[in-house]
Amino acid sequence: MKKIVFSSLIVILFTSCAQMFNGAVLPNQCKKCDLINRMNNEILWSIEGCGSDNTRLEEQTQIKAYEMSRGGYNLCDLEVVCESWKKDPETEE
Numbered sequence: 001m002k003k004i005v006f007s008s009l010i011v012i013l014f015t016s017c018a019q020m021f022n023g024a025v026l027p028n029q030c031k032k033c034d035l036i037n038r039m040n041n042e043i044l045w046s047i048e049g050c051g052s053d054n055t056r057l058e059e060q061t062q063i064k065a066y067e068m069s070r071g072g073y074n075l076c077d078l079e080v081v082c083e084s085w086k087k088d089p090e091t092e093e
Helices: 002-025 057-070
Strands: 029-037 042-050 078-086
Touching (some): 029 057, 042 057, 057 078
Antiparallel strands (some): 029 042, 029 078
């Protein structure tokens, strides 16, 4: 039981550290991930974020693909496509 609790705390710590690092060091780094049905090129799900909000977007999209495969989509027909870019600090929203 102690190993499970310790492992969980380690995972939470590293996730929090990654978010803080991205927010402090890479505030203009943005990422967008789409979940695409390769059979018809339809975007089924999309997520986007900059700075600390771009942490683990690809993993979240992969989890969404797995969830959708349990709901009737063929996992082999789903593709995760991510792109990154730097946002111009002068054009902040």
